[in-house]
Every structure is written in C-alpha cells, then in structure tokens.
Amino acid sequence: MNLIIRGIIQVQEITLLIWRVLRGIFRPPLYLREIIRQMDVLGFGSLTIILLTGFFTGAVLALNTGNTLQKFGVQSVSGQLVATSLIRELGPVLTCLMLAGRVGSGIAAELGSMLVSEQIDAMRALGSDPIKKLVTPRIVALVTMAPALTVICDMVGTLGGLLAAISFQGQASSVYMSSAKVAVTYNEILGGLIKPTVFGFVIAIIGCYKGLSTTGGTVGVGRSTTQSVVVSSILIIAVDFVLSKLILSLLLGP
Amino acid sequence: MAQRKQTSFSELRVGILVISALAILLLVIFAISGDIKLPGFSKTTIVKTQMASVDGLRKGAEVRLSGKKVGSVKEINFSNQIPTNQDAPNNIEIVMEIDGKLDGRPAIERIRTDSKAVLKSAGVLGDNVIDITPGTSAGKAIQSGASIDSIAQKSVGDIINAAQTAVTNLNAISADIREMTGNMKAGRGSIGKFLYDESFYVNLDTTVRQAEGLIADIRDGKGTLGQLANDPALYKNATDTITKLRGIADNVEGQLNTGKGTIGKLLKDPKLYDDAKSLVSKLNDTSARLEGLVSKIERGEGTVGKLINDEKMYADARDTIEKLNVIMARLEKGEGTAGMLLKDERLYNNANTLSAEMTKLLYDFRQNPKKYLSVKVTIF
Numbered sequence: 001m002n003l004i005i006r007g008i009i010q011v012q013e014i015t016l017l018i019w020r021v022l023r024g025i026f027r028p029p030l031y032l033r034e035i036i037r038q039m040d041v042l043g044f045g046s047l048t049i050i051l052l053t054g055f056f057t058g059a060v061l062a063l064n065t066g067n068t069l070q071k072f073g074v075q076s077v078s079g080q081l082v083a084t085s086l087i088r089e090l091g092p093v094l095t096c097l098m099l100a101g102r103v104g105s106g107i108a109a110e111l112g113s114m115l116v117s118e119q120i121d122a123m124r125a126l127g128s129d130p131i132k133k134l135v136t137p138r139i140v141a142l143v144t145m146a147p148a149l150t151v152i153c154d155m156v157g158t159l160g161g162l163l164a165a166i167s168f169q170g171q172a173s174s175v176y177m178s179s180a181k182v183a184v185t186y187n188e189i190l191g192g193l194i195k196p197t198v199f200g201f202v203i204a205i206i207g208c209y210k211g212l213s214t215t216g217g218t219v220g221v222g223r224s225t226t227q228s229v230v231v232s233s234i235l236i237i238a239v240d241f242v243l244s245k246l247i248l249s250l251l252l253g254p
Numbered sequence: 255m256a257q258r259k260q261t262s263f264s265e266l267r268v269g270i271l272v273i274s275a276l277a278i279l280l281l282v283i284f285a286i287s288g289d290i291k292l293p294g295f296s297k298t299t300i301v302k303t304q305m306a307s308v309d310g311l312r313k314g315a316e317v318r319l320s321g322k323k324v325g326s327v328k329e330i331n332f333s334n335q336i337p338t339n340q341d342a343p344n345n346i347e348i349v350m351e352i353d354g355k356l357d358g359r360p361a362i363e364r365i366r367t368d369s370k371a372v373l374k375s376a377g378v379l380g381d382n383v384i385d386i387t388p389g390t391s392a393g394k395a396i397q398s399g400a401s402i403d404s405i406a407q408k409s410v411g412d413i414i415n416a417a418q419t420a421v422t423n424l425n426a427i428s429a430d431i432r433e434m435t436g437n438m439k440a441g442r443g444s445i446g447k448f449l450y451d452e453s454f455y456v457n458l459d460t461t462v463r464q465a466e467g468l469i470a471d472i473r474d475g476k477g478t479l480g481q482l483a484n485d486p487a488l489y490k491n492a493t494d495t496i497t498k499l500r501g502i503a504d505n506v507e508g509q510l511n512t513g514k515g516t517i518g519k520l521l522k523d524p525k526l527y528d529d530a531k532s533l534v535s536k537l538n539d540t541s542a543r544l545e546g547l548v549s550k551i552e553r554g555e556g557t558v559g560k561l562i563n564d565e566k567m568y569a570d571a572r573d574t575i576e577k578l579n580v581i582m583a584r585l586e587k588g589e590g591t592a593g594m595l596l597k598d599e600r601l602y603n604n605a606n607t608l609s610a611e612m613t614k615l616l617y618d619f620r621q622n623p624k625k626y627l628s629v630k631v632t633i634f
Contacts, residue, residue, distance in 0.1 A: 245283055
C-alpha cells in the first residue's frame, strides 16, 4: 500500500512540476540565453554518441536483415526495411535512450548536487525561481533538440545501412537508396518526430524531478542519478508503445 | 518535496487524477484502433452461419465484408443437430461479432438476409477468414443473432486434387512430346528429315544457286527472258503493233459503220446475198436438168443412151478390132505392100541414095550454077 501511495505521490509531484514549468514558459523572464546554452550542452554535446549509435544501428540492421531477406529473394527492399525501422522506431528510441543515459543522468546529478549543496535555496533567497531558471531551459532544450538529433540519427543510420549493404551484401547503392526512399513519407516522418519530442520532455522532466527530489546528501545524488536513468528509460519504452499504437492508427493506417 | 509518513486523499488527489486520466487516455487510444472494446463505445451485432467444415478457422479470426474487416469470430461450435449427410451445411455453427461502425455507418446495414458467408484463406498460407458478401436491396435488414447462409468454398486440398488430374494429363502430353522430339532428333518423319537430313538443304541450296544464276542472267539481259526483262524493243514493237492494230480496228469499225470496203460491203451491201441466192437457184435448175438427162441416159434414149445401153455397138467394135489385129499381124510379118513398106529396107536405101545424089547435085549447082545455066547462055 505504501508503494502505491508513493507512486501516486510521485506522479502528483511530477504533474505539479510540469504545471509550474508550463506556467513559467509564458511568463517573463524567459532566460533565453540559458535555453540556448542548455541546447548547446545537452543537444550538440550528444551529437557524437548519436552519430555513432545511429550509424552502427543502421549498419547492423542492414547486415542482419540482409541474410534473411536474401532467403526470400527480396534483398532489394533492405533499404526500405532499414529506413522504416529507423524512422519509426529505432531512431527515436535509441536517440532518446542515449539522451536519457547521457543527459538525463547529468540533469539529475547537477540539480541533485545543487539541492544538496543548498544552491537552490540560495537561488530562491536571491529572488529567482529555480524552476524557471533551471528546469524550464532544460525541458525546452531537450524537447527541441531530441527531434533534431533523431533526424540526424535516422539519416546517419540509413547511410550506415547503405555502407553495410554495399560492402558486405554486394548490393547496388541505387537499389538501396530507391528502396529507402519508399519508406520516407510525410506521415512516417511526422510520426518519427512526435516520438522524440515526447521522449525529450520525459527525459528532462524525470531528470529534473529526480534531481530536485534528492534527499540524503551526496549518496542521494547518486541514487537520484541512477533512478533518473532507470525511470526515464522505462518510461521512454512504455510511452513509445502507446505512441506507436496511436501513430499507427492515426497516421499510418491499419 | 520530502516524503511524508501519513498521507490523506486530499494530498494525493492530483496524482490520482493524473493516473486516472492517463488510464482513460490509454483506453481511448486502444479503443479507437479497435483492439479493445469498451462497453458502450462500440455496439456489436451477433450474426451466425453454419458450415460443413471450418478448415482450421480459429476463434478471433477476422470477419470481412467484401474483404474489409468488420468484426471477428466469437465462437465456433458443433451444431446441436446431427447432420443428415457428410456435406450437410449445418455441421458447425460460427458465431460472428460484427463491429458497430463501418466508415461512419453501422456495419450491420450492409449485411442483409441475402448475404452469404464464405470461408476464405487470407493469402495462400495465411489464416482463414470469414468473408461476407454484401446484401442487396432484395434482402431484408438482419436482426442481431440471426443466421445467414454460407457458400462452400473450395479448400486448398480440393484445388490440389484438381491440379493432380491436370498434372497427370500434362505428364501424358509431355511423354508424347518427348517421343515426338525423339523421333525428330533421330531424323524420322517429315519434320525429322527436314531438320536433320541435309539433302533437302543441299537441293534447296542448289536450286537457290541456280535461281541466283538465272536471275543474274536475266538481269544482265542474257537469253530470251533477259531480253524480255531488259530490252525495251519488244515492248516498243508490241506497243507499235497494238497501235497499228488499234488503227486497223478503228478503220474496220469505220468501214463497217459506213458500209465501205469488202467487209463493209459484205455486211452492209445485200447484192452479194442476192447474187448468191440467184446462183443457188440456177444451180438448183441445172441439177434438175442433169437429173433429167441422166434418167434419159438410163432409159437408153438418145446417142449417149444408146452408147451405154445398146450392146450391138460393142459387138461391132469387137469385130473391127479383131480384123485390125489380123492386119497388124500381116504388117508385122511384112506381108503385102504395106508390110514391105515397113519391113523391106530397099525402098529406104534407094530413097537415101537418091537424096544423097540430089544433095550433091544441088551443091554442085550452087557452086557452079553456070555449068547448068551456061547452056542457056551459050544458046543465046
């Protein structure tokens, strides 16, 4: 019973945090400089791991599916397979799991240590809202940067698949590319952009919440960081399931 | 945001609200995609059908209306009655659940009493589905729980059985074809000879070569055909001839029309005809007279008649000839004057000498006429 109540309390507190963030966006001061800085740190800073993740995911996908497709004599659709998988599912999910690991943990650790070292209390004493100053820029930065990184991940992944298909499967690049183009439709791209937007929001809000709810000193900071990664990863996959269902029935048809 | 030991509902209401809202959101998301059915969210109708066999149809299989999904199979049960025969269509009862809406209208509208349920397989190896044909205005609207008829569909096994017969036939045909091609390959039969015997080719080749030579000759203008093909003289002559012939024909035609010339006269002038007619009548006359003459001769009238018919004259003539024969015989023998004249050469010899003497005399006279004439002169 205690567990359920704790869960309900956490949901409630996250909801209240979201409410404060949303309210803060439409009220000055906006801290635009801070938003840009967070975009740079959280978004551009993650570009390298996103590039590598995307590239190798696409290549592995082309490699593994290539042999199976060859059995059925439809190796020519491997481009479509890789592109569809990346745009629909793997691009958003892998990008955001990487972001949860690298950025979500960072946010939780940063805010947690600020809370533990009473910097947040100091900030509040100085008259600036810590939610507006710390939470809102991170959320805005992740909500905007996660789709951008996903697009890059999709593209690099498709190119990785192309390289794998050419070098290991002996496929013609034109066949792969024309097949991949079939997968790129407006609805696919739209669906593939809705997901990372929601995931970015989830990562940022969980990171911020876990950071701001840190208790128990420096040990608590470590615990918050771990919990942040675990909870946001699970939430990403759970929300992905619901979103996939919604996108499939609304955008991509039966 | 520290945790508290004791919590009341008022402190949890936002969390509970958010969790309930999320739960409802999830339910709605799955409900609109048709995966879970919320009571009241969609109204379903039960439609039943009976089939002889369901061929592996499972509970939850798709129910389609003209190929579009409208519901699912709810139950598959053996019917209560024992079927009367093997293929009785009431062996198994299928209960189908039809969804409430189809393109915004109740799907059940389209299923009417004359709709038929067909068991189909989705793809060659796919799952079985029930396909319902859309009802027509001839049928009535269907009530929930009502039954519709089913159509027995050929199963894959039936198709394979039918295909087996076809394959057997094909085998027989292919054996025939193999025999045929074997014969052909061995050079038997007309086609075999045609394909494998070279003599046809050789003959054909020779013929073609000869034809080639012939055509070359013709092209070069050699021989009659060549001249015919290449020399325009014949054509020119022919043309001239035809022109002349045409002139003659024109001429003749003109003459014919005007009645000039022989042919013209022949055709237009009646004189010839008249002459011919009179000639014929005269000939008739003559022949009548000749007839009369001949009959007179036959009767022995007149000189000729006597000559032919009187035997006395023949007897006289024979007598005369016999007497002449006797005379000739005596003449031959040299009897009598005439005989001597013919047979005795003395008269001839005397006459001959006389004639020679006469010639001498005449010759002499011509040489020396004075010898004979001088006498006279000397007298004077």
